[in-house]
Amino acid sequence: MGEYANAKGKRGRVRGRRSAIRTEKEPLVSTASSTTSQKVAVFDFGAQYGQLIARRVRDLHVYSEIVPCDITADEVREMAPAAIILSGGPASVNAEDAPRVDPAIYELGVPILGFCYGHQVTSVTLGGSVYHPEVGEYGPAELHVSGGALFKGTPADQTVWMSHFDAVKDVPSGFSVVASTDVCPVAAMECPERKIYTTQFHPEVKHTQFGNQMLKNFLFDICGLEPNWTMDNLVETLTADFREKVGSDRVILALSGGVDSSVVAALGARAVGKQMTCVFVNHGLLRKGEPEQVEDVFTKQFDVDFIHVHAEERYAKLLDGVTDPEQKRRIIGTQFWEEFFTVAQQLDGVKYLAQGTIYPDIIESGARKTGGKAATIKSHHNLIPFPEGVHFDLIEPLDHFFKDEVRALGTALGLPDHIVHRQPFPGPGLAIRIIGAVSPEKLEILKNADAIVREELDAYNQRLFEETGERNSEHSCWQYFAVLPDIKSVGVMGDERTYQRPIILRAVESSDAMTADWAKLPYDLLAKISSRIVAEVPGANRVCYDITPKPPATIEWE
Known part of the structure; x- marks a missing residue:
């Protein structure tokens, strides 16, 4: 018996999608595709x-x-x-x-x-x-x-x-x-x-x-094979596959502004251009300043139609008082489809919905596409079934790719570094980084704390890049963010007692999100982040650092 005793059963027979990857140190080489003899x-x-x-x-x-x-x-x-x-x-x-x-x-x-x-x-x-x-x-x-x-x-x-x-x-x-x-x-x-x-x-x-x-x-x-399968080959293959599948029909893309959906946007723009409409659903759970950044990037750098759906109030009502993380995900996922269906009714000829689903999403949701069936670790918003009445065919060109493969593909597609190396961010957004019920007060605290974490660790990673010349050096952080637990603790500010919320800092080293280790950050950097959060974020009086690897933990808290 093999090592994964919780992954039992089979479902369907679906062929895997072509894929390739290079490391940060290895340059892409341009060679003719030889997939027929080198498969x-x-x-x-x-x-x-x-x-x-x-x-x-x-x-x-x-x-x-x-x-x-x-x-x-x-x-x-x-x-x-x-x-x-x-x-x-x-x-x-x-x-x-x-x-x-x-x-x-x-x-x-x-x-x-x-x-x-x-x-x-x-x-x-x-x-x-x-x-x-x-x-x-x-x-x-x-x-x-x-x-x-x-x-x-x-x-x-x-x-x-x-x-x-x-x-x-x-x-x-x-x-x-x-x-x-x-x-x-x-x-x-x-x-x-x-x-x-x-x-x-x-x-x-x-x-x-x-x-x-x-x-x-x-x-x-x-076997006598040659190492000549590259990202350049893959871009051509995926572009042709995307174009062939869509034909003369129209596509809407679930655009979050994250790495995965941005790569799909670049691929779709290359393959079908104006046949694709990028739909950005703003659920009010994004990071500080992010909605404005997303709209700015995708209205100026992509030759596609862009629709900004302001759904903040609708999500706030639906999530009011909800504490269970899986219920949060289901609510956000279901409303996600409802928002898209509403937009699709206003567009002519939309047959396909494109998404940035990647392979770790598939595994953690237990939705294997290659003949096996993995245990469900947590639901992903873009893998929950369509609501009744929705009839889109899915296009998920990244569903057999790991995160670093997606980044390499983005670079090959010509995306700028600030998009390709953007922080991973879950579809449900800050709703699953707030433990317990979501409220405007909690959102404000977490957005401000998270902005400090990202600012300091962005600068830390940039310093390492300048010193080593490597985008993902040994000590750089792969993902980092703040979590707001559903507790309060006693503190002292000035001469007064406080009773406010702690902030949990999560920073990990990884390449593919399948496994991760906690980042060994310098003590002076941790001290600076803590001092800034306590001094600059009203409602926060304590900072804790999560040092648990994945497994046994997941990267996200919910």
Whole structure:
């Protein structure tokens, strides 16, 4: 069994969208697209972070697609991938309803790499066996390597990431064991003649010390692929896909002014121009000065129609007295669609609604699109079903992208840095950064405190950029904001007692929002933020710093 035991079941068969990514240090290179001969098919067995495998492949500039694990050999043959990777998964391979691989896929002659469940299903499919040992492995493990092409250039003893309680007992005929741990005798096996390589551990996670080297060995040495899938290729592909889907119809875009919807706006403007109308719903829950900034940017820099919907009063009434975070999200999401439907009735020929949904949204909402089903962590406003009577078809060109991929795409589309590197901001806005009921008084306190946090940490990140030349250096903050809890505490200002609200500072380091660590900010910076908030924000008398990583916490508080 794989590592994600809460991600069970399957739903539908939807092919993954093309994607690519570069790191901040790697320049984009312009090459002709070669997706036909350089395609990597990633079989999804339902692991909650299975998409990370495709992500790691893209990091190495090789084109990848997510496909359902029950794809047939004929479908794979038609797809013509240059390589196949089998993901982990939550099931036990010996369970009666466990997902299987079409055995004929192993006879296609396509190189195969399997992780965790992919390792186990390969064993049982090809005549080996899997058993349930008394002891499982969870977390870092010491791997002992005895050889094998997958481990070229890596040491004999290395740390890998394990998460399993089933294990391979007998390897199939023709396979040899090339690595083990003290708990797992068959931690890796290979059959070079058939070009099949599998591991019980997870090379795709960063906790595996030499996982990236193993992927390179597989893609470039074993499969003979070239690192020539780039953002330039992707822009052309996504533009063509957007244009082809829309045809002569019209599109409305759910524009928040954040990175994701801005990239969709730039893509839509490039693909269909005035056929797209950007609809900005102002729910009154945005950051200080943000509505004015959004309108200024998108009326001057994009060749699209722009509609500013002032819905502040309607949202205030709907949220009055609501304390449950999921109810807040549902209210905001439902009203979001109502606002769009009202606008759409006034426009002719609108068939499509475009949104900036990205892959972490899909995972956290449990709405997997690649054959698996993840556990619902929290609802996202742009994934809640349409209200009755709404008949838009969705266009979500970023729904298989992580945040840093979206930023790289924005740069390739020519968006300015102040948009591309803008702070992530949830669709429900400050409503989920105010714990408890939302009120005008709380909104005012939080907006003012949050403005100070962003001002100071924007300057901090800029200093690091000037010193290192890297936009996302080791100590820079990826996301930072203020939270207003539903409590008050005693304080002293001057010679008087105060009884006011604390502000919680949240600052994290991340690249994709799937995992995050709290930012190790300098003490003098924290002191300055605290002093400014207490001195400049009426109603706040205390500042606390959240030092919890994700997981176990989420980045947002609600």
